[in-house]
Amino acid sequence: MNVLHLNTERSWRGGEWQTLLLARALSDHGIRSSIGCRRGAPLADHARENQLPIVPLGGDALSTSVGLARAARDFDLIHCHTGRAHSLAAVTALWHRKPVIVTRHIELRPPSTWFNRYKFRKAAAVVGVSEAVTAQLRSWGAPAETLRTIPYGVPPLKTNPQRAQDLRRRLGIDPAQTVIGTIGALVDHKAHEVLLRAAQRVARGRSDVRFVIVGEGKREPELARLRGELGLERVVEFAGYVPQAAECLPAFQVFALSSNMEGLPNVILEAFGAGVPVAATAASGTPQLVRDGQTGLLVPVGDDAALAKAILRLIDDPALAQRVAAAARRYVETEFTLDRMAERYRAVYEEVLGRAGGTEGTRSVA
Numbered sequence: 001m002n003v004l005h006l007n008t009e010r011s012w013r014g015g016e017w018q019t020l021l022l023a024r025a026l027s028d029h030g031i032r033s034s035i036g037c038r039r040g041a042p043l044a045d046h047a048r049e050n051q052l053p054i055v056p057l058g059g060d061a062l063s064t065s066v067g068l069a070r071a072a073r074d075f076d077l078i079h080c081h082t083g084r085a086h087s088l089a090a091v092t093a094l095w096h097r098k099p100v101i102v103t104r105h106i107e108l109r110p111p112s113t114w115f116n117r118y119k120f121r122k123a124a125a126v127v128g129v130s131e132a133v134t135a136q137l138r139s140w141g142a143p144a145e146t147l148r149t150i151p152y153g154v155p156p157l158k159t160n161p162q163r164a165q166d167l168r169r170r171l172g173i174d175p176a177q178t179v180i181g182t183i184g185a186l187v188d189h190k191a192h193e194v195l196l197r198a199a200q201r202v203a204r205g206r207s208d209v210r211f212v213i214v215g216e217g218k219r220e221p222e223l224a225r226l227r228g229e230l231g232l233e234r235v236v237e238f239a240g241y242v243p244q245a246a247e248c249l250p251a252f253q254v255f256a257l258s259s260n261m262e263g264l265p266n267v268i269l270e271a272f273g274a275g276v277p278v279a280a281t282a283a284s285g286t287p288q289l290v291r292d293g294q295t296g297l298l299v300p301v302g303d304d305a306a307l308a309k310a311i312l313r314l315i316d317d318p319a320l321a322q323r324v325a326a327a328a329r330r331y332v333e334t335e336f337t338l339d340r341m342a343e344r345y346r347a348v349y350e351e352v353l354g355r356a357g358g359t360e361g362t363r364s365v366a
Contacts, residue, residue: 001349002032004055004075006068006085012042013185014266015105018129018152019081020046025153025342031349034075036068036085065092072096076353077124079345081105090119099124099352103150106263107133107284109140117141124352127345130264130285148348151288152264153341154332157246157273164251171212171237178209180311181252183245183267184259186217194258194281194304196226196236201308203235209315211236212252214245249274254314254321259283260301268296269336272328277321279310295328 003026007019020043023033036055037043047054055071058064069092072078077099080086089100102123107130110116120126120142127148128134134149173179180202184190192213199211213223213236220238227236242248246267249255255271257280264285271278272289278296280286281303292298297313299306314321 001030001353002034002075003077003079003349004034004036004072005079005081006036006089007043007081008038008057008084008088009043009082010038010041011185012046014263015081016041016043016046017266018105019043020050020052021153021155021338022341022345023047023052024050025338026345028339029342029346031342031346036071064088068092069095072098077101077349079103083110086119086123087115090115090122093122099356101125101127101348101352103127103129104133104137104263105129107136107261109136112140120146124355125348127348128263130288132284132288133263148344150341150344150348151336152266152269153336153338154266154269154273155338156333157249157270159250159274160244160247161250163244164248167212167239167242167248167251171210171239173210173212173237176208178253178315179212179251180209180254180256180315181212181214181249182256182258183214183242183249183270184257185215186213186219186223188219189259189261189283190215191258191260191281191302192219192223193226194260194302194307195256196223196230196232197304198256198258198308198311199232199236200230201305202311203232209235211256212239213237214239214242214248216241246270246274249276252276254279254311256307256311257281257283257286258304258307259286262286264288269332272325272332275325275329277314277325278328279307279314281307289331290328294324295331296324 005023026033034053035047039056078089079101080089081103086102100123126142126146127150255276255278262283262285268289280290281301282298290296290298297310299310
């Protein structure tokens with residue numbers, strides 16, 4: 001079986017990481033994968049590093065469509081990982097005539113246009129990465145018979161204590177201080193303003209805490225201004241972009257996520273794998289991971305007071321922090337493996353190709 005994974009993003013975030021991980025994991029299940037992506041995108045570089053074939057996509061709609069229509073002939077099916085990729089596969093379907101699989105990585109309701117209705121009706125299978133994403137697609141009107149839920153898989157996390165120490169040293173954090181950290185792009189749905197307000201509450205009367213925000217994005221100037229307005233210049237550090245940031249998770253005593261929307265947050269799975277206790281808002285797919293009092297502490301979306309309280313509980317109750325972190329690590333190591341994810345996708349591929357009459361006629365059947 002030969003699959004073309006289509007991802008049109010220019011950035012490197014959770015969806016691109018999962019595209020790469022899935023393509024890599026499928027090789028252990030007898031499935032050859034190639035990645036269709038933009039020339040010069042980070043995904044292209046990472047695919048090359050992992051010896052995965054690349055189908056480069058042009059910069060404009062016409063050249064991209066023509067290139068995809070030609071390239072798709074060599075594959076058994078097309079697996080789309082972004083909304084734009086899904087649109088391209090649908091537009092060129094008359095030429096390539098290959099089954100289209102769609103993975104929806106975000107809980108963002110598709111606009112109710114005739115074209116969106118058309119492309120979801122034509123998809124052979126639509127996969128939500130969490131129960132929340134799948135439920136939203138169902139309520140929006142995606143055909144129920146095509147819907148599946150397949151959570152992410154992650155590899156065993158390779159933490160780096162030296163990099164964690166270097167991060168704390170670079171930010172001028174005393175070894176005795178307690179660090180509450182987060183990792184994520186500085187964009188609207190991550191709602192970092194909620195975390196900043198929670199930080200103000202946590203820091204009242206305490207000199208032993210520091211907050212570290214790892215990531216970059218369009219909201220950085222706005223969030224820096226808010227930090228100043230809240231008087232948090234000596235409490236909150238913006239660390240900027242950090243390569244392989246998950247390796248630095250041991251720098252944190254608590255991991256906090258303040259998002260108002262998430263498909264299934266990779267970064268929480270990574271925090272689980274690193275053994276760092278998590279306090280998070282109950283955004284979309286997050287409750288599928290953070291089970292309140294079991295694998296972490298969960299609070300309402302937008303509630304900075306509740307988030308501050310959860311962070312303080314994990315700081316002040318080491319036994320609770322240790323218990324939820326241990327349970328979270330067991331959870332990720334059993335339920336969110338790459339092998340489990342790849343096997344579920346293999347089953348979907350085989351079902352789709354079975355309905356389409358198998359893989360006869362393609363030039364690259366395993």
